Amino acid sequence: MAGGHGFSGAGRALGRLVGPRVKWLVVVVAVLVSAAAFAFAGEPKAVSTTAASLPASAEAAQVTALREKLPSSGVTPAIVVYRAASGAVDTQAVEASGDRGIAAVKQWAPSAAAAGGAPTTAIPPQVSQDKSTALVIVPLKADLPDGANSEAVTALRAAVRDGLPQGLTATVTGGPAFGADIGAVFDGADIKLLGATAGVVAILLLITYRSPWLWLVPLSVVGTGDQVASKALAALSRFTEVSADGAVTGITSVLVFGAGTNYALLIIARYREELRRTEDRHEAMRAALGSAAPAILASGGTVVLALLSLGFADDPFAQSLGYAGAMGIAIALAYALLVLPAAMVLFGRRLFWPFVPRVGTSDPSHAGVWRRVGDVVTGRPVVVGLAAVAVLVTLALGGLGLSVGQSPNEQFLEKPEAVVGQEQLAAAFPAGTSEPATIIAKASAAEAVTTAAQGVEGVQEVRKAGGGGGGDLVELSAVLAAAPGTTQAFDQVRALRTAVHDVPGANALVGGSDAEALDARTTTERDRLVLFPLILGIVVLVLLLLLRSVVAAVVLVTTVVATYVASMGASWFAFQHLLDYPPLDVSTPLLAFLFLVALGVDYNIFLTTRAREEAAGGAHAREAIVSALAVTGGVITSAGILLAAVFAVLGVLPLVQLAQIGVIVGFGVLLDTLLVRSVLVPAVVSLLGERFWWPSHPADR
Incomplete structure (x- = not known):
């Protein structure tokens, strides 16, 4: 028998669950457990569009934490970009549009006090040097859940376009708009992914078995396991820091469907092999599990342990995916090894029609x-x-020259409105206008920090941001010349950090979107150095236990x-x-x-x-x-x-x-x-x- 004693013993134990009477009990219990998961799991925890995406030790994350102590905390800017088809923009039409936009998002906008003095009427527009483009900043609450943020951006987009004169267009971009557009990617994603995955699996199972109904059993079992895993992830997200966003849910679903179907194929292949040797289908399934279960447990255990190793990552997305994926694979294993064998023996040999395996063939x-x-x-x-x-x-x-690091504009296969707005801004204003770097420093050193930042090559402008600060802290905004998310922007963030860190007594820190992207890159580089050998070690250990x-x-x-x-x-x-x-x-x-x-x-x-x-x-x-x-x-x-x-x-x-x-x-x-x-x-x-x-x-x- 292949595998260690533990794996082999587990195979024999599983074989006891496919007896003539026990099989019915297993199927009934599986149905009840699945129904309970569907009924009581509830919805996943709502995730803010500004949820932490970095470890607390990252400098950009420290800036975010410090900003929450300032009067201007809780504010994030949506940027409305107006562009004239020809000539100069109509500033009166832009101001009127901005008024409509702010009125439309009043319920999602911070109060003037909470925003550190942020206006509740339209800000005078900033006009580009060639007069072809203008922008208006509309402050929104930074802690809006995904759904409310999407509603606010949708209302803003509709309001600012209403009544615009011909030849003038309005596009909404900025952090809230990117959050809404990413959210739109996952609208109905669970249904779309489930439908596409189930369709692919059904076609391939039908081709594999060439039976009009055999494929329905593994597809039903694995599909049910996938939905139970989805419900379990929703429940887990409410009691832990594990995120149940679209990316985590989608990848977990693919893992459950893919791994679960793989395990089902192996079990069914061994079962069919044993049916050619044994008349009794229950004995055939016991023998099949005795042979296949050790390999499946070793395989699934390897994947579960490797996913759990992501708990040692600093990247919160990797951590969430690791825990969610490990739970999903564990559920896939349970349905493949417990439910599928019992369901298969319910129907006997006729399930394989027209290619029924006969004893002695x-x-x-x-x-x-x-x-x-x-x-x-x-x-x-x-x-x-x-x-x-x-x-x-x-x-x-072919991997020579492989490059890592996407800018916000590069993360979509289909260009959404937020990306279009960013491109229009970059063409008319300094590239970093829409996503300036944020500097938090001691208020007593504000002037020295400003001077140091202004001396950095590539920094276009440094000014007080929001309410300017509060208590002993000051918030500064630095506009960079480089386009957001580029290598040049990262170089300028590094230079800016070096400059402000050197100001005595300032305790200055640099954050913002480019700083977050730079810190994310640093975080994942550290995670690769730690996790690559850890994952390899897990795989080697399992193989040693299994193959000796x-x-x-x-x-x-x-x-x-x-x-x-x-x-x-x-x-x-x-x-x-x-x-x-x-x-x-x-x-x-x-x-x-x-x-x-x-x-x-x-x-x-x-x-x-x-x-x-x-x-x-x-x-x-x-x-x-x-x-x-x-x-x-x-x-x-x-x-x-x-x-x-x-x-x-x-x-x-x-x-x-x-x-x-x-x-x-x-x-x-x-x-x-x-x-x-x-x-x-x-x-x-x-x-x-x-x-x-x-x-x-x-x-x-």
């Missing part, structure tokens, strides 16, 4: 295409192995890391030359590494645990890996294609980060399934022979 996989692939690979392992390595190296070279082989663990981990590097290279080449995508989001390399290493090792676990079973029966390492490839090749290939397709579904949401994660992970899973697992690993095992299992000897068991 031979398994066609033993002499199928994957048996022939195994013979070819192990017949010339050096040539085939080197060819596979050459493919991986070639793909990896140091050599096998090192080989398999090396192959999945190679898959990650190759997938990143190939995807970056595609982003730059085929899809015209911007640089990667700062969190994408870490998330892609996590998914490809933790999920990619699944297929190697499924292959090598089966090979260990064959070796325990006396087969030589070469014959063991060929036999394992022959019987698992079809199901693992189906699982890999399905998982890649499920990740590709992330592209239905028009956010660049999710689309990039979908491409990188989807391609990496296909690469791992079709090349690494089916060609490279068998070639390496054939070359190493019995040394692959060192220091254990499977045949001794």
Whole structure:
């Protein structure tokens, strides 16, 4: 039996839940638990558009915390950009429009006292040097939940456009507008993702099983598990700091659907195999679970532990995704190992119609295409192995020049109004006008800090912001020449920080959107240094416990890391030359590494645990890996294609980060399934022979 004693014991214990009477109890309990989750989980905690996205230790986060102590706290500016089709803007029309805009958002606007003197009537517009563009700032409450913020921005956009003369356009941008446009991306996203994912899974299951109804059982079980995970995440968000925003919910759903379906495919494949040996379907499922459960538990445990390791990240988004994803995978495991086997045996062999497995019939996989692939690979392992390595190296070279860091304008696949407004501002005003840097310092050093900031190259203007300050603190606003989110903007933030930090006794700190983006980049760089080796260590540990082989663990981990590097290279080449995508989001390399290493090792676990079973029966390492490839090749290939397709579904949401994660992970899973697992690993095992299992000897068991 493959795996450690704990994994094997769990497989035998699970087999007791598919007896003639127990199976009904399992299904009924699953229905009741699922119904309770749907009925009592409630809605997720509302998330403010200004929710912390950085660790408290980051300088930009410290600035945000200090601003809350100032009279101007609780204020965030929406910016209305007016642009004339020709000639100069009509300032009277702009002022009238600004009055309408402020009147429309009165219920979402701060009071004058809370805003540190922010006006409740239109601010005189700022007009560009060429007179073609003007802007009006409309203060909104900074702590509005997503829904209220979206309502405020929608009302503002409608009001400022009402009654504009022909040839004058109004566009709303700024932080609240970006928050509303990002929120619009996820409007109905759960339904869209669920529909697209379920559709993809249904089609692929129908193709895999060629049965008019077999696919309905795993799809129903996994789909129910996905919805239970979604409800559990909503409940978790209300009692913890875990966010249940659209990105976390969407990625978690993809993980649950993809992993759950993979586990279902493996169980059903082993069940069908056992039905050719055993007349009693309950005994067949017990045997199938005894063989498949250790690999599935090891695989799922690897993913859960790797996701939980994100709890050591400083990035709050990564932390939320880690906890949410780990909970989702645990639920997927429960539904796959507890509910699916019981549901399958309810219907008996007729569920596989028209290809019903009969006792005594031979398994066609033993002499199928994957048996022939195994013979070819192990017949010339050096040539085939080197060819596979050459493919991986070639793909990896596509990552030369890989760039990380998206500006706010680059995060959408479809350009929303907030981005259009930013571009109009950048064309008419200093690039940093809409997103100035924020400086918080001791009030007694305000003049010295202002002088130091004005001396920094690229700083266009320094002025008091909002109410100017309060108590012993002062808030300054510094307009940068560089466009927000660019390398030049980060350089100017670094220079600005250096300058104000050097002012004696000022205790000056620099925040703002560019400072937040810079700190986010620094945070994710730190997270990669910590989490890459931690995730690899988790994977190695699980492989050692499962296979009891140091050599096998090192080989398999090396192959999945190679898959990650190759997938990143190939995807970056595609982003730059085929899809015209911007640089990667700062969190994408870490998330892609996590998914490809933790999920990619699944297929190697499924292959090598089966090979260990064959070796325990006396087969030589070469014959063991060929036999394992022959019987698992079809199901693992189906699982890999399905998982890649499920990740590709992330592209239905028009956010660049999710689309990039979908491409990188989807391609990496296909690469791992079709090349690494089916060609490279068998070639390496054939070359190493019995040394692959060192220091254990499977045949001794």
